[in-house]
Amino acid sequence: MIKKTKISQAGDNRMKLRDLAEHLGWELKTRNLTIEAEVKTGYASDLLSDVLANSIEGDLWVTRQTHLNIVAIAVMRDLSGILIASGAEPDPDTLEKAAEKMVPIFRTTLPTFEVVGRLYQLGITGKR
Amino acid sequence: MLELSMHILDIVQNSLVAGSTQVEIRIQEDLPKDLLVIEVKDNGRGISDAMLPRVTDPFVTSRTTRPVGLGLPLLKEATERCEGCLEVYSEENRGTRVVARFRLDHFDRAPLGDMGETMGILIAANPSVDFLYEHRVDAKIYLLETREMRQVLGSIRLDDPSVLDFVRQDIQMGLKKIGAATFPKIMEVLR
Numbered sequence: 001m002i003k004k005t006k007i008s009q010a011g012d013n014r015m016k017l018r019d020l021a022e023h024l025g026w027e028l029k030t031r032n033l034t035i036e037a038e039v040k041t042g043y044a045s046d047l048l049s050d051v052l053a054n055s056i057e058g059d060l061w062v063t064r065q066t067h068l069n070i071v072a073i074a075v076m077r078d079l080s081g082i083l084i085a086s087g088a089e090p091d092p093d094t095l096e097k098a099a100e101k102m103v104p105i106f107r108t109t110l111p112t113f114e115v116v117g118r119l120y121q122l123g124i125t126g127k128r
Numbered sequence: 129m130l131e132l133s134m135h136i137l138d139i140v141q142n143s144l145v146a147g148s149t150q151v152e153i154r155i156q157e158d159l160p161k162d163l164l165v166i167e168v169k170d171n172g173r174g175i176s177d178a179m180l181p182r183v184t185d186p187f188v189t190s191r192t193t194r195p196v197g198l199g200l201p202l203l204k205e206a207t208e209r210c211e212g213c214l215e216v217y218s219e220e221n222r223g224t225r226v227v228a229r230f231r232l233d234h235f236d237r238a239p240l241g242d243m244g245e246t247m248g249i250l251i252a253a254n255p256s257v258d259f260l261y262e263h264r265v266d267a268k269i270y271l272l273e274t275r276e277m278r279q280v281l282g283s284i285r286l287d288d289p290s291v292l293d294f295v296r297q298d299i300q301m302g303l304k305k306i307g308a309a310t311f312p313k314i315m316e317v318l319r
Contacts, residue, residue, distance in 0.1 A: 046130070047209075048235045048314075064130065067239045067311045 014038040015122060017060070017081050017104060024118055026083065026106040029090055033104045037080045042124050044116050048073055055079060056128060060119070062112050066090045074103040081105065085112040129202060131241025132166065138199035139168045139226050140250055144257065146172030146224065152260040153247075155240075157232055157309055159266055164212075164230040164237065164309070175218040183216055203228055210234030232309060239311035244299035247272065248292040255286035261299070263308055270302035 017035040021028060028035065043055040044062040048069055051061060057078040063070060066088050074082055082098075084090055087109040090098075098105050108115050120126075129135050136153060143151045148170035156165045175183060186201040203226075204214040212229040230237050247261050251274055263270045272295065274286060284291065 052235065069235070069311055069314050072314050 014040050015124065017106075020060070020119070020122065020124070021106055023122065024108065024115065026108045029084075029095055029105040029107050030098050030103070033099065033102055035081070035104050037104075039080050039124055041127055042116070042119055043079075043126065044112050052076060054128070060124065062116055062119075064088055064112065066094060068094050068097055070094065071097045071101055071103050074098075075101050079103070083108060083115065085110060085115055129206065130238060132206075132238050133241030133243050133246040135199070135203045135206060135228070135238075136166065136168065136243075137246050137250070139203060140170075142199055143168065143170035143172050143224065144254060146170065146174070148172035148223065148257065150258045150260075151250075152262075154260075154262045154264075155243075155308075156264045157266070159232070162232045164232040166228040166230075167225065169223065169225040171223040174220040174222055174224055175216070176220055180216065180218055184214065200226070206230075206238060210237040233312040233314065235312060235314055237312045240303075240308065242296075242300070243303060244296035247299055248295040251295055252287045252289075252292045263303060263306065265306045265308055268306035270299070270306050270308075272299060272302070 015038065017037050017039055020026070020039060021035065039058065039060045041056060041058060042060040042062060043051060045051050045054070046064050048065070051063070051073050055061060055077045059077070059079050060081050060083060061074060061079050062083045062085055064084070064086055066084060068091060070082055071094060073079070081104040083106045085108055087107070089107070090105055095105065110118075140151055140153065150171045152167075152169045154167040154169075158165070183200050184204045186198055200214070200216065207214045207228050207230055211231040211234055215227040216224065217227075218224040243261070243263070247259065251259055257274070259274045261272045277291070278286065281291070
C-alpha cells in the first residue's frame with residue numbers, strides 16, 4: 001500500500017502545497033487561504049518579465065522578490081503559489097493583496113538553489 | 129541588485145572613495161513620460177578620459193587602478209533591462225556625474241528600496257561630507273540637505289544616532305507624501 005504522503009521519485013508527481021510546506025518546513029505567510037492545490041511543476045527566477053514569459057499555469061514560483069508585483073505575476077500566470085527564498089520577508093501590502101487575490105505565499109530560510117533541489121527530490125519538476 | 133537604493137549606495141561609495149566633499153543625489157519620476165532618472169553628482173577626483181569609456185566594463189576593473197568596482201556595470205545592466213540607459217560624465221579633478229534612466233513602470237525595474245536607511249547610513253558614516261537628496265514626482269519635491277541640517281543641529285553631530293533616526297523617518301515620510309513610486313505599477317490586473 002502506498003501511503004498518501006509517501007515521498008516518491010522525480011517524475012509525474014503531485015503533492016499538495018500543504019504537504020510540501022509541512023515536509024520542507026516553510027512558513028505560511030498568508031492566512032485563511034486554501035493550500036490544498038496540487039503542485040506538479042515549479043519555476044525559479046527573480047526577473048518578473050522572465051516569470052511572466054516562462055512560467056506555466058500551476059507552477060510554484062520560487063523567488064527572492066518580495067514586493068507587491070509578485071502577486072500580480074502570480075495572478076496573471078495562474079501560479080499555484082509563491083515561495084520566498086533566503087528568509088526574505090514579503091512586504092505587508094504584498095500579503096494583503098495576496099490574501100485578496102488568493103495567492104498563497106510561503107517563506108523559507110533556505111536559498112533558492114537549495115530549496116529547488118529539495119522540491120525536485122519530491123517530484124516537483126521544471127518541465128515546460 | 130534587488131533594490132535601487134543598493135545601487136545608489138554603491139555609486140555614492142565610488143564618489144566617497146574619489147575624495148568627494150559634496151555628493152548630490154537626485155531622483156526624478158516623470159509620470160507622463162514613464163521615466164525614472166537617478167543622478168549622482170560629486171566633486172571628487174573624476175575619471176580620466178582614457179578610463180571613462182571603460183567604466184562599465186566589469187573586466188577592466190581593478191581597484192588599484194581606479195576607484196570603481198562593479199557598481200557601474202551592474203547599474204548599467206539594471207537600466208538596460210528596463211529600456212533605460214546609463215550615462216557617465218566626468219572631468220578630472222572636477223567631479224563625476226552618473227545618470228541612470230529607467231522606464232518607471234517596466235516590469236523589471238527594481239523597487240526603490242529604503243532611501244531613508246541608505247541616506248541615514250551615508251550621512252552617519254560620512255558626517256563631514258555635504259549630501260543633498262532631492263526626490264521629485266512630477267512637480268512635487270522632497271529635499272534633504274546636510275548643510276542645512278548642520279545649521280539647525282548646532283552642536284549635535286551628523287553621526288549622532290538620533291540624526292540617523294531623523295533622516296530615516298524624514299525621508300520615509302517625505303517620499304510617502306509626494307507619492308514616490310516604490311516599485312513599478314503593473315497592478316492593473318489586480319484592480
